[in-house]
Amino acid sequence: MMTPKPTNTCEMSNFNSFSQLRETGLSSNMNGITFTHCKPNYHVGIFPHCNGYTDLYRFNRIVLFRNNYSSNTAQHLINEKNLLNFGINITIKGRFDFHFPDLHTDISVFPMQVWLRRGCLGVVEADIPNQTIIQSVGLDFDVQLLEQLLPDKAVNEISQFFLASPDQAAVQIMRKPPPVLFLLAEQLLDLPHGSNEFDLLKIESISLNLLTHLFADQTHHYHSVPTQIVMAQHILDTEVIQNHTIRQLSKQVGLNECDLKKQFKHHTGLTIASYAKKAKMETALVLLSSGMRPIKVANHLGYCNLHYFTKVFTTYHGYTPNSLMDESK
Numbered sequence: 534m535m536t537p538k539p540t541n542t543c544e545m546s547n548f549n550s551f552s553q554l555r556e557t558g559l560s561s562n563m564n565g566i567t568f569t570h571c572k573p574n575y576h577v578g579i580f581p582h583c584n585g586y587t588d589l590y591r592f593n594r595i596v597l598f599r600n601n602y603s604s605n606t607a608q609h610l611i612n613e614k615n616l617l618n619f620g621i622n623i624t625i626k627g628r629f630d631f632h633f634p635d636l637h638t639d640i641s642v643f644p645m646q647v648w649l650r651r652g653c654l655g656v657v658e659a660d661i662p663n664q665t666i667i668q669s670v671g672l673d674f675d676v677q678l679l680e681q682l683l684p685d686k687a688v689n690e691i692s693q694f695f696l697a698s699p700d701q702a703a704v705q706i707m708r709k710p711p712p713v714l715f716l717l718a719e720q721l722l723d724l725p726h727g728s729n730e731f732d733l734l735k736i737e738s739i740s741l742n743l744l745t746h747l748f749a750d751q752t753h754h755y756h757s758v759p760t761q762i763v764m765a766q767h768i769l770d771t772e773v774i775q776n777h778t779i780r781q782l783s784k785q786v787g788l789n790e791c792d793l794k795k796q797f798k799h800h801t802g803l804t805i806a807s808y809a810k811k812a813k814m815e816t817a818l819v820l821l822s823s824g825m826r827p828i829k830v831a832n833h834l835g836y837c838n839l840h841y842f843t844k845v846f847t848t849y850h851g852y853t854p855n856s857l858m859d860e861s862k
Contacts, residue, residue, distance in 0.1 A: 574590065574591040574592060575588070575589070575590045575591075575727045575733065576588065576589045576590075577726055584602060584603050584605065584819070584822045584824070585600075585601050585602025585603055585667075585819065585822065586599075586601060586602060586726070587599065587600045587601070587602065588726060588727070590727060590733065590736055590737075590740075592733075592737055592740075593678075594674060594675045594677065594678040595672060595673070595674050595678070595740060595741075595744065596620075596672070596673040596674075597670070597671070597672055597721070597736065597740045598670070598671045598673075599669075599670055599671075599721060599722060600667050600668065600669045600670075600671075601667070601668050601722055601819075602666075602667055602819075603664070603665065603666045603667070603819050603820070603822070604661050604662070604663065604664065604665045604667065605663070605664070606663055607660075607661065607662055607663040608659075608660070608661045609658065609659070609660055609661075610658065610659040610660075610661070611656065611657070611658050612656070612657045612658075613656050618650045618651060618652065618653075618654050618673065618702075619650070619651050619652075619673065619674055619675070619676065619679050619695070620649075620650055620671060620672050620673035620674060621647060621648070621649050621650075621671065621672050621691070621747060622642075622647065622648050622649075622650070622669060622670070622671045623646075623647050623669060623670045623671070623710075623714055623715065623718040624642050624643065624644060624645070624646045624647075624648075624667075624668070624669040625644060625645065625668040625669060625670075625715065625718055625719060625722065625770065626644050626666050626667060626668040626669075626770065626771070627642065627644065627661075627665055627666060627667035627668060627669060628641075628642065628643055628644070628662070628665065629641075629642050629659060629660060629661045629662065629665060629667070630642065630659065630660045631657065631658070631659050631704075632657070632658040632659070632660070633654055633655065633656070633657060633658075633704060634655065634656050634658070635654070635655025635656055635702075636654065636655065636702055636703070636704065638703075638704055640704060640706065644767070644770065644771050645715055645763075645766075645767045645770070645771075646706060646707075646710075647706070647707040647710035647714055648704060648705060648706045648707065649691065649694045649695070649704065649705050649706075649707065650703070650704045650705075651694065651695055651701075651702065651703055651704075652700065652701060652702030652703060653702050654702055654704065655702070666816070666819055668722055669718075670718040670721050670722065670743075672740065672743065672744060672747075674744070679695060682744070682747075682748045683695055683696060683748065689748075690707055690708060690709065691707070691747050691748060692748055711746065712762070712763045712766075712800075713746050714743065714746065714747070715763075715766070716801070717739055717742060717743040717746065718743070720739050721736065721739050721740065721743070724736055724739070759788070759796060759800075761786040761787060761788040761793065761796075762786075762793075762796055762797055762800050762801070764785070764786040765782055765785075765786050765788075765793065765797060765805070766801065766808070768782065768785060768786070769782075769805070769808055769809050769812050770812050773809075773812050773813050773816045773834060774833065774834060774835055775835065776809075776835050777809065779793065779794060779805055782805065793805070810845070810849065811849075813834050814845070814846060814849040814850065816834065817830050817834060817842075817846055817854070818850065818857075820833065821854055821857045821858070822857060826858070827839060827842070827843065827854040827855060827858070830842070830854065831843075842854070843855075
């Protein structure tokens with residue numbers, strides 16, 4: 534039975550209370566998610582019907598949370614804590630829906646999407662379809678830090694959102710998110726759990742870099758990153774089943790092959806082939822971790838035979854696909 538919907542009052546008096554409410558709210562309302570407290574300010578959460586993890590790291594006046602899992606069953610999640618939210622969500626993979634009844638607002642989340650949130654959002658509901666791979670990053674920050682980061686006037690879409698009616702709760706999908714946000718979010722998702730201080734420092738470093746870019750004047754930044762390169766990344770990230778040739782990719786993004794190869798390597802640090810392999814291998818890891826047999830994963834990702842897939846996977850990850858199956862028994 535649902536509790537009565539909250540009004541305009543928020544259950545917090547300071548940021549420490551906010552981060553604790555996020556943790557206890559998740560553990561008590563999201564279908565039995567269990568958090569392991571690895572460190573006083575770092576927690577790893579396991580969902581009962583998912584393979585993968587969600588983790589949360591609170592440092593300084595920032596809360597970072599990463600979601601990297603596949604849902605084995607359709608879920609309807611509800612968080613009835615009326616939390617004060619100032620933050621951003623960056624989705625790399627996954628398609629699902631958020632509902633904000635108190636705001637009379639719904640958001641459909643798609644891959645390579647950024648959405649902003651501010652104020653007391655009230656009840657938050659999420660509908661996640663069956664067999665959905667979710668990879669996303671979120672940053673929350675307190676009011677005092679936000680005030681220090683915001684310029685005197687809006688210089689980009691992000692600062693405009695937070696400067697406009699700060700007392701009025703709202704969520705908004707960014708129209709033109711800077712490509713660098715997706716690159717930094719992917720770097721965060723590539724990092725391991727914060728099992729030691731060195732790992733946590735790496736997480737902090739990229740998080741702060743992302744935060745810096747959020748409030749930078751984008752008029753003089755990012756324009757050098759061509760839209761075609763972002764489109765190419767999106768295609769390789771979301772269409773891992775296909776074996777795209779450079780010629781096919783060139784036609785899809787509207788850039789000649791020579792310029793595509795040169796600019797892709799310049800802006801991502803990887804060749805197109807290396808980037809495509811990375812996308813396939815990360816997807817393979819998620820599918821194997823969810824219990825899918827190696828032969829089915831190989832077929833799903835377009836590999837001609839299991840032997841070749843096993844060779845590529847082992848070279849990339851350092852262990853065989855079968856070793857994951859042995860661990861799950």
